Amino acid sequence: MPDIYTAIKEDHDKHREMIEAIKNTQGDSPERRKAWFEFYHEVKSHAAAEEETFYSKLISKTWGQDAARHAVHEHKELDDLMDELNEMDMSSPGWLNKFNTLEHDYLHHIDEEEEEVFNRAKQEIDDAEIEDFGTRFLKRKTEERKLVEKKLEDHLED
Numbered sequence: 001m002p003d004i005y006t007a008i009k010e011d012h013d014k015h016r017e018m019i020e021a022i023k024n025t026q027g028d029s030p031e032r033r034k035a036w037f038e039f040y041h042e043v044k045s046h047a048a049a050e051e052e053t054f055y056s057k058l059i060s061k062t063w064g065q066d067a068a069r070h071a072v073h074e075h076k077e078l079d080d081l082m083d084e085l086n087e088m089d090m091s092s093p094g095w096l097n098k099f100n101t102l103e104h105d106y107l108h109h110i111d112e113e114e115e116e117v118f119n120r121a122k123q124e125i126d127d128a129e130i131e132d133f134g135t136r137f138l139k140r141k142t143e144e145r146k147l148v149e150k151k152l153e154d155h156l157e158d
Contacts, residue, residue, distance in 0.1 A: 004054055004133035005118055011046050012110040018042065019103050028091040040082055044148040047075040049141035053133055058121055067117050074109045078102065
């Protein structure tokens, strides 16, 4: 099992690739729909698992409270953008403009985590714990993915 930093970084790298895949699609095509919904599910479950495992550990420290609040706030903003994108016509220029905003904000967020939060977190999470946190993160992400898919199915049925 990967440690927590590797697990999160591997997800981030996958998300970067998924963003590029979405950018290489056009209009309301099956390719864009598939790429978008894979990204949507992946990021939603990643963020929830990250908050419940990684950030829950960091919140015990003063600086960690600030980092966790900041990350959760950014997760909420990204979540709102993704929900807005779900409601929009994928062939509209507005969808692409909003997606570009999401891309910018998300890349900023994950770069900040990898460059700043990881370095500080390594002072709080013992080396002996990082693999266990990675395992917990991946398990939680799988559980969250099921919840996200169920919520989206319910939404699409309405």
